[in-house]
Amino acid sequence: AQSVSQHNHHVILSEAASLELGCNYSYGGTVNLFWYVQYPGQHLQLLLKYFSGDPLVKGIKGFEAEFIKSKFSFNLRKPSVQWSDTAEYFCAVNLLTGGGNKLTFGTGTQLKVEL
Amino acid sequence: KAGVTQTPRYLIKTRGQQVTLSCSPISGHRSVSWYQQTPGQGLQFLFEYFSETQRNKGNFPGRFSGRQFSNSRSEMNVSTLELGDSALYLCASSLKQGFEQYFGPGTRLTVT
Numbered sequence: 001a002q003s004v005s006q007h008n009h010h011v012i013l014s015e016a017a018s019l020e021l022g023c024n025y026s027y028g029g030t031v032n033l034f035w036y037v038q039y040p041g042q043h044l045q046l047l048l049k050y051f052s053g054d055p056l057v058k059g060i061k062g063f064e065a066e067f068i069k070s071k072f073s074f075n076l077r078k079p080s081v082q083w084s085d086t087a088e089y090f091c092a093v094n095l096l097t098g099g100g101n102k103l104t105f106g107t108g109t110q111l112k113v114e115l
Numbered sequence: 116k117a118g119v120t121q122t123p124r125y126l127i128k129t130r131g132q133q134v135t136l137s138c139s140p141i142s143g144h145r146s147v148s149w150y151q152q153t154p155g156q157g158l159q160f161l162f163e164y165f166s167e168t169q170r171n172k173g174n175f176p177g178r179f180s181g182r183q184f185s186n187s188r189s190e191m192n193v194s195t196l197e198l199g200d201s202a203l204y205l206c207a208s209s210l211k212q213g214f215e216q217y218f219g220p221g222t223r224l225t226v227t
Contacts, residue, residue, distance in 0.1 A: 101148050
C-alpha cells in the first residue's frame, strides 16, 4: 500500500541546534511533495513544496527540504531552530497519476525547542 | 484573500445523531478536500470535490458523505455518529490538481 513514513515522532532540540526530519514515501509514480506545520492551537500551514526542478527547495521561516528521487525521500532541514519552531511537522505526498488532489500524510513529528 | 473558513468550529453530538459541517474555500479554488485528524490515526483523507463532482474518495464508511455547490462551498455529512467519529475535521482548498492545499481551522467534533 502507498504510504508516507516519518522516522522521528518526537524531537527535542535546544535553540540554535540544527534540525533534520526524515520523510520517505512508497509511491512509484509522479508525486508532488509537501511539508506542513501545525503550531499549537493553529491550523495546518504550508512550509514548502516540491513539484519539479531543483531538488533543494526553500520554504518559509528558513526551512528547506531536499528531494532525493532514488531514495524516495524528502527530508526537512533548518540550520538553526528557534523556540518558535515548536510545532508538529507533517510530510505529505500527492500522487498525480490518480487524478485530483489526495494528500497522504505521514504520522507527524512533534518538535520541541528548548531555550 | 480570505483563507479557508469552516463552520462550526466546535460541535458536540450524541451517538446515533447526524452532523453537517461546512467549508468555504479560498476564492477561485474549485477543489475542496476533507480530512479527519485524530491522535491515533493522524490525518486521513476523506474525499475531494471538484466542480461539484466527487473526484477522490478515501477509505471511510458510507456514513461519511459530502457535496459541493456551484460556488465551490462544500459540506460533509456524517450520519449515525459513533464515538470513534470524534475528531478534528479539516477542509482544504486548492487551485488545481497537484497544487498545494490550504487548510481551514477545522471543526472539532465530539461524540458522546
